Amino acid sequence: MPRGGGTREQILGTAMRLFVEQGYDKTSLREIAEAVGVTKAALYYHFRTKDELVSSALAEYRDAVAEIVAWLRATPPSLERNEGxxxxxxxxxxxxxxxxxxxGQANPTLAEREEFGTxxxxxVRSLVEALVGPDPDADAAIRGTMAFGALVIGALGNAVLPIPGGPEPGAAAGRTVALEVLAPLADRLHG
Structure with missing residues (x-):
């Protein structure tokens, strides 16, 4: 996601925060410009539409995940790799x-759109495959998916059952559960 402190990055980060807090449909480009402290013309210089904002944010997310996938593929399975x-x-x-x-959690209808949802x-598919290999058995596939889910729920919370204590204890618990779920795979996948 946004790196650095440039105007484009500030617009992108602010827009995504507002889309999460207020909803995509209830957030206008004018509100985003005001929240960043730029004119609407300055915002248009970087992004013409809200869809462009979301597409750009998702592209940066996809790139960040691709870096993790590349690292996973280049690193032999081990407990240290799981921690990494x-x-x-x-x-x-x-x-x-x-x-x-x-x-996606805050805007489920929009997240279902092919461009955003896929x-x-x-x-997630590329992460799990890189984590457990291209042809995992059922146990490995479920463990990889559960580890990802534990991290997401721990870090971001869950609308069904809010995580007690807030983000820090949730992230710590998600980390612990993910490592426990992945531990049996380290030796099995490496051998």
């Missing part, structure tokens, strides 16, 4: 990258 994966994902979710995940599904 969990730490990289936790860092992504704690950054503005987590806004791309929250966007970005997340494809990212």
């Amino acid at each position: 994966f969990v730490d990289r994902m936790t860092e992504l979710m704690a950054s503005d990258g987590g806004l791309a995940l929250r966007f 970005t997340h599904v494809d990212a």
Whole structure:
């Protein structure tokens, strides 16, 4: 997600926060410009539409996930690799990258649109495949998916059952559960 402190990055981060807090349909480009402290013309210089904002944020999320996937593929399975994966994902979710995940939770109808929804599904599939291999058995596939889910729920919360204590204890619990779920795979996949 947004890196650095440039106007484009500020617009993108602010827009995604507003889309999560207020909803995509209830947030106008004017509100985004005002929240960033730029004119609407300055915002248009970087992004013409709200869809462009979301597409750009999801592209940055996809790129960040691709970096993690490349690292996973280049690193042999081990407990240390599991920790590296969990730490990289936790860092992504704690950054503005987590806004791309929250966007789908806050705007489920929009997240179902092919352009937006498939970005997340494809990212999860590529992460799990890189984590457990291209032809996992049922146990490995479920463990990889559960580890990702534990990290997401821990870091971002869950609308059905809010995580007690807020983001920090949730992220810590998600990390612990993800590592426990992945532990049996380290030796099995490496051998």
